[in-house]
Amino acid sequence: MRPEIVNWIKQAAADMKTAKDCLTAGNYYACAFFAQQTVEKALKALFMLRFKSPPLRYTIY
Numbered sequence: 250m251r252p253e254i255v256n257w258i259k260q261a262a263a264d265m266k267t268a269k270d271c272l273t274a275g276n277y278y279a280c281a282f283f284a285q286q287t288v289e290k291a292l293k294a295l296f297m298l299r300f301k302s303p304p305l306r307y308t309i310y
Contacts, residue, residue, distance in 0.1 A: 250298070257294035261287045 268283035296304050 253303075254294045254297050257290045257297070261290035261294065264290060 264283045264287040268280050268287060271277070271280035271283060293304060
């Protein structure tokens with residue numbers, strides 16, 4: 250597996266741990282933020298695994 254995919258997966262796992270810690274502490278806003286970051290990073294890894302390239306970046310005006 251490509252190193253950047255492994256990095257996205259590791260970062261997603263770290264964010265999930267932080268989200269769980271925030272949930273336990275009752276810090277719900279931070280928990281939601283880190284849960285969203287977890288999903289975003291995991292989806293990037295999945296996209297790169299499936300399509301062999303990073304997702305395109307775009308700007309919303």
